[in-house]
Amino acid sequence: METPTTARRLDRLPKAHLHLHFTGSMRHDTLVELAGERGVHLPQALAKEWPPKLRATDERGWFRFQRLYDIARSVLRKPEDIYRLLLEAAEDEKAAGSAWLEIQVDPSGYAALFDGLTATLELILDAARAAERDTGVHIGLMVAANRTRHPLDARALARLARQYAGKGVVSFGLNNDERRGRAREFEAAFRIAKRAGLLSTPHGGELNGPRSVRECLDELAADRIGHGVRAIEDPYLLERIATQEVTLEVCPTSNVSLGVFEELDHVPLRKLYESGAPIALGTDDPLLFGPRLVEQYRIAREVFGFSDAELADLARMSIRGAGAPDSLKKELLAGVDDWLASDPAEDWSERD
Template identity: 35%
Template structure:
């Protein structure tokens, strides 16, 4: 068995961003929509930088216009994740893409996603839980609607609240109301920071939003005091090395700080972010980390244990996942 064959946990993947290009093309064909500018000649997603990526992402998600499409999407990417050895995953799901933030429509979309997830679990042995996600560049007011959707549907399936989008728009603290609302509903909290925003964005995330996890967070390595603070608070980083390399945060895997963060005692996990956009899979992430840092089974076992500890799901679900991991 190679390290790529190990069973895995993924905590940072965007629901719409996991859509295989072939799936998006098929939906566009069915709806007679022209998405030719979204794809490269070889069939991948076409973008030049992070801001352009966001616009391509939103264009690609435009084919997802109803609950039925989201059910199909859920089935498609969970099958791919399971084929890569993932036995538990948490995805970022945005009410803005599921009914435009309307609470009633959100429940319909969520029901379709849950049904598809349940079928995938029975068929492929992969458990999905949802982290409702505000889109940062849509602004604080929109985030309050997303947070309310999260609070009203918190439970076994919706287990967390987070925020993605353009880190250059607004501040973390501008979204404090939305986070307080989610926290009061019992949801666990995460936010994207320390990717393009630098270490100061991570300081803002932990001080202004008091999150338990950070999406990316890798540029924390630039501030030794911040690294010590992350260790002291036991904040977990949802690290996506392949994404960071493709988007130019680091030139290659060998330059990525994930090993330095581990050495400093920071809790790190491994995820794919938006796998088809970044030409990656969980198998490839494992293979590249093995190649860059010489990681073996013991290293990945530690990463997986950290991910299970940091998962937002309840204790019963963690126990089920732990048993699956034992069968590796």
């Protein structure tokens, strides 16, 4: 338990958030409010029984998860909704001590509402800049392709992302159900993105096992892997991840909510850390899973017994794995050192 005499405040620890989906970042009360305004009926799982009870390890469970996600997306209909979502996401990051947010979005999901892919991406980028100005939290965009769609669609997104490399887009991802689209099928899209200087950040090793992670490394030259937790099943693969310094975006509450692991203490966070794999704690979709970023660090502390020195190490790894400018990384890393050098009692006495 976090107390003034035994632990430093986790919301004061500088960190980066590298695994957050666009729609999934929405606050629950914002979803309820916008649904009421737009006449969108929310099922009980998104209303009174929130957060929903989910399980995505079978086709029926994944379909339900995706259906709830699509309902949530349907409330975002106007440009002001996009600005609000990103402002509130940045406010939540600031409250968690995160100074860099790398939020992932597939512009295809909103293109019909906002005049096409390019206009949609420009709207999101402008909203991100506005949120930065208002909160001081730096935001980079990950353009993410959907692995359940044709690889040609991913190529179109990669070419779009290439146009905005250095202009707010920092990485290129691949998401959705691993069982319905292998990483190797998207090699051409990732080649386009890598040549533009974007980080390669596909999902892998969540619903599928080590082969999924291996393909991300071999075929997509991954710099980071979304989730990657099932790499724990292959010691040689895990050693490779550690040696190549490929960051795993580990999202404990998501893994349990979707049934990847039955209980929080089954998530191999401690084993991954002790193997030398770089780890960036993330939330995935707090709109559907509940806890946000600072809670993931609290889980590391209270469930897995991470000391403050180890928590600082996790924060450093999240910063090093980010697509942030080097100058910002240097500043945040210095802030982590300051946090670790601080007196816990003084840290708690300085209430905002």
